[in-house]
Amino acid sequence: MGDPWLSAYDAALRVARKAGAVIRDAGEKEIKVCTKSSTVDLVTKTDERVEKIIIGALREQFPDHCFIGEESVAKGEPCNLTDKPTWIIDPVDGTTNFVHGFPFVAVSIAFAVNKELEFGVVYSCLENKMYRGRNGKGAFCDDEKIEVSDVKDIHKSIIISEHGTDRSCEKVEKIFSTMKKILCIPVHGLRGSGTAATNMCLVACGAVEAFFEIGIHCWDIAAGAVIVKEAGGVLLDVNGGPFDLMSRRMVSANNMVIAERIIKEIEIFPADRDDAP
Ligand code: IPD
Secondary structure: OOOOOHHHHHHHHHHHHHHHHHHHHHHOOOOOEEEOOOOOOEEEHHHHHHHHHHHHHHHHHOOOOEEEEHHHHHOOOOOOOOOOOEEEEEEEEOHHHHHHOOOOOEEEEEEEEOOEEEEEEEEEOOOOEEEEEEOOOOEEEOOEEOOOOOOOOHHHOEEEEOOOOOOOHHHHHHHHHHHHHHHOOOOOEEEOOOOHHHHHHHHHOOOOOEEEEEOOOHHHHHHHHHHHHHOOOEEEOOOOOEOOOOOOEEEEEOOHHHHHHHHOOOOOOOOOOOOOO
């Protein structure tokens, strides 16, 4: 059999570029901001418009496929990953960055079949960098093959974490207590780009050793997960168990030594699954 998902992959690359151009253009105009789950969980007309453009284009070409999109789920669409060919989409990953003009904003598009991720595309549209990975076929940034770093000594690492949009004091305390413990290992530095998809690409291209977060959603990390894996990295649950895309918990790292060292410091707090009934 040929390459069953090549046309889907090509379509993802095309529509990600188109979506990125719409985001760049919208960023130059006045941005009207609304909120979702809390006053710091931002959404704009651009998020909604770009999701419509992406899903519209893909649905026209692949009418039998299923779609999980951040803004569709926010409007009440189901968030269930089945065995059917399924697209998992974050139209604007880094909405807060987009609103503030902080220069990291990504379009994240992943594709899964039988609940296995086949490919992922992350278009960091303000930097104009196209990250992509296909199951068994490697990871690339534009035309360059990318690989995770070979650092095994945690003291020589840079680690990324984010604090998400849930600001309940108990969670914020755990997040900062974890960050403090990691900083004091000590590591070379702690970073955060404000987009989970871009953070994962930074792991994939060896700029940092790990990124972890509790509270992210499947659309933030699905495409990045393929890219990290194909760049030679590892994905785990924050308790060291297997990575579960719908669990809202993830550690991505260049290797198991770094991942397991980070996991020792993570203070876990509860987050409802994306596919919770
Ligand atoms: C957010 C970003 C951020 C992460 C949040 C996500 P959004 O996605 O990926 O880095 O910390 O957990 O919700 O809302 O900008 O698509």
